[in-house]
Amino acid sequence: MARPRSFDVRQQTGFTFVAICCFVLLYLPIILLVVYSFNAGTSIAIWEGFSWQWYEAAWNNEKVQEATILSLIIASSASLVATSVAVMAALATTRTGKFKGSGLVFAMINQPLMIPEIVTAVALLLMFAMIKVSTGYTGIWYLIIAHSAFCIPFAYMPIRARLQGMDLNLEQAAADLYGQPWQVFRRVTLPQLWPGILSGAMLSFVVSLDDVVITEFVKSAGQDTLPTYMLGQLRRAITPEVNAISTALLAISIAMVVAFYLLSKSKEK
């Protein structure tokens, strides 16, 4: 531990101070949000004692119920679609010979990360408007398709990383032992790819659950996911109900991260 270092960033003056400031900035607002979700009063700024009432209110609020169900449906569908597509895309970009334009393909898969979300949102709005006019369909599928699309790069990244880190010799050994390509994939590649697929799926799920901009533009009248519902609430009088919903979302995200961590730990053994 006491290894001498030629350069230790901690010795720079002010480093510790800046680091602490960053952590405070990151976490203080979240801590406040969580604390005030238990406020007995109706203010999000004046503490009036502990109570579960805003959780109860949110739980019993039909609008919140509907929005939650819609959010979960969209997030699971989008995560499923995006992950499947990402697996195929990752296989195509890591398990084929170098082809002309493979760099371009890689960039195009990650395009949604680069293009400003608002641009994608407007573009989708315009395109879906055309489809709505010609078909009259105003259901949930617009949202599922849009969410799937912007989730793909998030699912793609961990899956591709996992594929690249894999020992190619294993797949060759399987082929050497008379495994046909699909058998090799099913018996050797896929079992080792699971951690990547799982993290891709969870990442997509969380990203979809959290999306506001694209959802706000694409959703039909009367449709609301949790984030757009909360946004709508903010335009009126804010109550700690919003805090309660946010805290619940936060809890779901943390639970998923912990679940994934434990899962990948147990796989390693």
Next chain:
Amino acid sequence: MIEIAGLSKIFGVGASAFTALENINVTIRENEFFTLLGPSGCGKTTLLRSIAGFVNPSSGSLTVNGEDMLSKPPYARPVNTVFQNYALFPHMTVAENIGFGLEMLGRPKSEIKSVVADMLDLVQMAPMADRMTSQISGGQQQRVALARALAPKPKVLLLDEPLSALDFKLRKEMQIELKRLQSETGITFVFVTHDQEEALTMSDRIAVMKSGRILQIGGPKDIYDHPAERFVADFIGDTNFVSADLVTEANGIAQVRLPSGKTVEARSPAGGAQSGSVTIAVRPEHAVLSEPGALIDGRLKNIVYFGTDTHYHIESDGQPTFVVRRQNQPDAVEHHQVGDTVGISFNSGTAQVLRD
């Protein structure tokens, strides 16, 4: 049964093109322990992977039992490989690894079970059948890799430096075990190594490679006693190189004149050396010390005692240091002293004329 003709492999194109294999011609016989020997980067793995189907040769032909291999994907070739890093499936048990090939071939469960049991016995791994492959030692992994490749009873087994990761003692044990397996199963082994001693002790025939070419093919004794080229003589065992003049050359026998003016009979390589000044190779244990006035005279520079034998280093004008190796006898008295003028002689026919 494996016939390779005119096989070449060029990696890359244009300015970065690299010839990894150049016009390889070799026939590997049924039931043979055939070794590819050569320094790092000479193309051994590339040749092995061409047979397995993971490298696509640029030109040439490759058949197994008369059947063209180059048009077949790896999974359709009757060959199995023991990979250099073993490549055991980490998510399967030892038994599942060994049964994988048969499973892919769609054999019935009962057959897979009995073959796996046989293989586990063969490599003495039965007590660990249900362990994961990360929970066994390097030597055990090596044996599992071997069993996995043998289980489908391939016609040819390819082994890429399978012993290089093992310590000395285990390595010796595995050499004997491999040899036993080969004679018991009757499978053709194509074995890659860069260890000359391993090649000499295990092989029926050896192909010595350098820079993508095969320089010489022959039995261990053949290669050791009669290296055709300087590189082969140098790579395998210790050798003295002596410059000499070619006097006559016919039917594989040459007369060469040494710098001392004496003439001695030597073997000439296939195709002949065909030039006036040549290099001849003499193994240290094929030469003996004698009185001055022998084939080569010189001054004794050094005497090095090795336990089993003694090395005498002799300097003579215009030649590199010549080493004579003498096996030690119990309680033998050393007659020679550093600084003595001594002669070196060797029997006619033991020296080898090299094709440079």
